Amino acid sequence: MEEFIPPLPSRINYINAEYGLKSWLLTRDHKRIALLYLGSITFFFFIGGVYAMLIRLELLTPQGDLLQSTTYNKVFTQHGIIMVFFFLIPSIPATLGNFLVPMMIGAKDLAFPRINLLSWYIYMLGGGVTIYALLAGGVDTGWTFYTPFSTTFSNSYVVATGLGIFINGFSSILTGLNFIVTIHTMRAPGMTWFRLPLFIWAHYATSLVMILGTPVIAITILLLAFERLAHIGIFDPAVGGDPVLFQHLFWFYSHPAVYIMILPSMGVVSELIANFSRKNIFGYSFVAFSSLAIAVFGFLVWGHHLFVSSQSLYAGMIFSFLSFAVAVPSAIKVFNWTATLYKGSISFDTPMLYALGFIGLFTIGGMTGLFLATLGVNVHVTDTYFIVAHFHYIMVGGAIFGYLGGLHYWWPKISGRMYPDGWGRFSALLIFAGFNLTFFPQFVAGYLGMPRRYHAYPPEFQVFNVLSTAGASILAVGYLIPAVYLVWSMRYGKVAPGNPWHLPGLEWRTQSPPPTENFDYTPVVTWEAYEFAPPEEMEVVGKYHDQTAEKV
Amino acid sequence: MSEHIVPVKVYISIFLALMVGTAVTVLAAFQNFPGALNVIVAMTIAVVKATLVVLYFMHVRYSARLIWVIVASALFWMGILFALTFSDYWTRCWLGCT
Numbered sequence: 001m002e003e004f005i006p007p008l009p010s011r012i013n014y015i016n017a018e019y020g021l022k023s024w025l026l027t028r029d030h031k032r033i034a035l036l037y038l039g040s041i042t043f044f045f046f047i048g049g050v051y052a053m054l055i056r057l058e059l060l061t062p063q064g065d066l067l068q069s070t071t072y073n074k075v076f077t078q079h080g081i082i083m084v085f086f087f088l089i090p091s092i093p094a095t096l097g098n099f100l101v102p103m104m105i106g107a108k109d110l111a112f113p114r115i116n117l118l119s120w121y122i123y124m125l126g127g128g129v130t131i132y133a134l135l136a137g138g139v140d141t142g143w144t145f146y147t148p149f150s151t152t153f154s155n156s157y158v159v160a161t162g163l164g165i166f167i168n169g170f171s172s173i174l175t176g177l178n179f180i181v182t183i184h185t186m187r188a189p190g191m192t193w194f195r196l197p198l199f200i201w202a203h204y205a206t207s208l209v210m211i212l213g214t215p216v217i218a219i220t221i222l223l224l225a226f227e228r229l230a231h232i233g234i235f236d237p238a239v240g241g242d243p244v245l246f247q248h249l250f251w252f253y254s255h256p257a258v259y260i261m262i263l264p265s266m267g268v269v270s271e272l273i274a275n276f277s278r279k280n281i282f283g284y285s286f287v288a289f290s291s292l293a294i295a296v297f298g299f300l301v302w303g304h305h306l307f308v309s310s311q312s313l314y315a316g317m318i319f320s321f322l323s324f325a326v327a328v329p330s331a332i333k334v335f336n337w338t339a340t341l342y343k344g345s346i347s348f349d350t351p352m353l354y355a356l357g358f359i360g361l362f363t364i365g366g367m368t369g370l371f372l373a374t375l376g377v378n379v380h381v382t383d384t385y386f387i388v389a390h391f392h393y394i395m396v397g398g399a400i401f402g403y404l405g406g407l408h409y410w411w412p413k414i415s416g417r418m419y420p421d422g423w424g425r426f427s428a429l430l431i432f433a434g435f436n437l438t439f440f441p442q443f444v445a446g447y448l449g450m451p452r453r454y455h456a457y458p459p460e461f462q463v464f465n466v467l468s469t470a471g472a473s474i475l476a477v478g479y480l481i482p483a484v485y486l487v488w489s490m491r492y493g494k495v496a497p498g499n500p501w502h503l504p505g506l507e508w509r510t511q512s513p514p515p516t517e518n519f520d521y522t523p524v525v526t527w528e529a530y531e532f533a534p535p536e537e538m539e540v541v542g543k544y545h546d547q548t549a550e551k552v
Numbered sequence: 553m554s555e556h557i558v559p560v561k562v563y564i565s566i567f568l569a570l571m572v573g574t575a576v577t578v579l580a581a582f583q584n585f586p587g588a589l590n591v592i593v594a595m596t597i598a599v600v601k602a603t604l605v606v607l608y609f610m611h612v613r614y615s616a617r618l619i620w621v622i623v624a625s626a627l628f629w630m631g632i633l634f635a636l637t638f639s640d641y642w643t644r645c646w647l648g649c650t
Contacts, residue, residue, distance in 0.1 A: 212629045248637045299632055303640065313647060315640035 028113035034099035044086040051079035064456035072455035073140035080143030092264035106188025119174040126168030133160035176210030190525035202267025205291035217253035251302035265402025272355035277344025290329035323373035350424030354405030361397025386446030417493030431478035437471025556614035
């Protein structure tokens with residue numbers, strides 16, 4: 001095993017290679033840009049979290065006693081906008097993807113390092129404009145900006161918020177473009193398409209969605225702004241437009257945007273399940289192609305958001321059928337992960353707890369998605385808390401569990417330090433419990449008829465809301481614990497070896513943290529993805545790096 | 553990556569063609585064609601202009617097959633957007649409109 005691991009010249013790595021603010025703000029290193037994104041999205045996550053907290057506190061009692069109805073409208077709108085556009089969409093691709101796509105394929109950087117940095121600046125500009133809109137007075141349309149309320153009736157900062165999202169979209173497009181070109185052109189010798197880790201396949205599929213979908217939301221928001229400012233008649237029936245057209249255009253992007261959130265998370269989970277079972281993934285090519293299938297099918301199902309919008313019943317039937325179809329590739333993944341666990345050598349480290357949590361929660365989120373794809377059931381639960389529970393099971397139970405699992409898994413590589421595993425497992429379990437207590441009662445409340453987007457509600461729903469708010473408090477503590485110990489570990493954590501989990505992936509065959517160029521040699525890949533050597537042999541890989549680093 | 557160098561006169565010709573297209577669009581807007589012809593004329597001019605931009609200003613005419621595939625994919629995706637949106641508009645009144 002030792003022959004393909006040349007010695008490391010020094011302990012210089014991407015973090016200590018250069019110092020000073022300028023070295024970070026002008027960096028072209030994909031790993032440093034990933035950390036810039038990590039800090040930024042964490043900032044937005046906590047802003048979105050504060051809004052969530054306000055929502056849950058307001059709903060603790062049936063009366064609208066903490067917030068006025070207009071304020072409440074702004075609070076849930078801003079929670080959605082911040083969380084969707086500024087946290088969930090960039091979460092895994094811009095942080096873990098940026099850090100790992102080049103490393104996992106054996107490249108020194110992304111194909112366009114300057115464009116990568118530009119994407120972060122665009123993200124910050126879009127975020128800054130949105131924050132300005134929120135501070136100036138906020139927006140109350142719901143994150144979906146439905147017409148004609150957004151174009152004609154809302155007296156809030158619709159155009160400014162839309163501008164922030166419009167700008168931010170370009171950041172997403174540039175990231176997707178960079179990943180696709182990198183994966184096509186910069187794979188190390190021997191790294192064939194079917195030796196790629198499934199994390200890479202997932203990011204490739206995500207990038208396709210980013211490039212093909214994001215321009216449509218940009219144009220839609222532009223049309224919305226023109227309509228609001230100049231009343232050009234795209235969405236207003238009085239001058240020949242159609243308000244439902246907005247919903248078609250909006251969801252053409254925003255439904256696939258859910259796959260921008262969940263596909264990278266599925267990529268992380270594929271890594272975690274295979275690596276913490278120490279077993280080759282069951283049905284590699286099925287899992288890989290199911291990512292592409294989800295990306296393609298994801299574009300064909302948007303009309304299930306319009307079942308009660310006056311959309312044609314015939315179109316509704318087509319979209320209903322297609323929405324059932326998209327469940328097939330998602331189910332392939334879940335079955336293959338489960339089959340991978342069978343007779344695996346499973347270890348319940350923190351990342352694996354998140355991965356297992358993901359499988360359960362994503363399954364519940366996905367199955368309730370099938371309820372919603374059914375025309376009749378959809379009419380019953382449209383605009384109720386059933387919908388809110390469903391998409392939080394996908395977005396939080398799916399996307400955030402994958403993100404946190406991935407962050408813990410690669411944290412030793414990113415920071416060069418180990419996190420305290422006991423706290424890691426404790427917070428993973430706490431988040432799982434808090435999440436379910438928050439959102440499961442919402443399924444029941446919604447099915448019984450509690451509508452979403454109201455600050456006051458009939459008293460019979462209070463018990464579900466009290467449970468939900470209690471769960472949200474646990475969830476908040478669960479999120480704060482990793483934030484504290486990960487920051488703590490950067491200074492006080494145990495020094496991480498090059499390969500702490502004893503795994504075969506390329507990113508583990510270099511020091512932790514990696515040097516600026518990732519590898520001191522161009523790796524030549526002669527093994528298949530997830531080809532596990534006997535444990536004692538893989539241990540040598542880790543120890544070898546440590547000893548070499550210590551000597552130097 | 554295309555190494556083809558396009559002569560400046562080609563760019564100028566395309567620019568002039570686009571200007572003519574814009575003028576024709578404005579003129580056509582003042583004519584009241586029968587029925588759906590208004591939309592058909594406006595869209596035809598727009599598609600011709602867009603094609604010129606894609607082929608010459610974006611260099612697709614001189615690019616590798618892979619670029620053609622990417623352009624075709626983008627057009628196909630736009631086709632999905634149009635087709636499924638029209639699955640709503642064209643069938644909305646099949647059960648009667650008020």
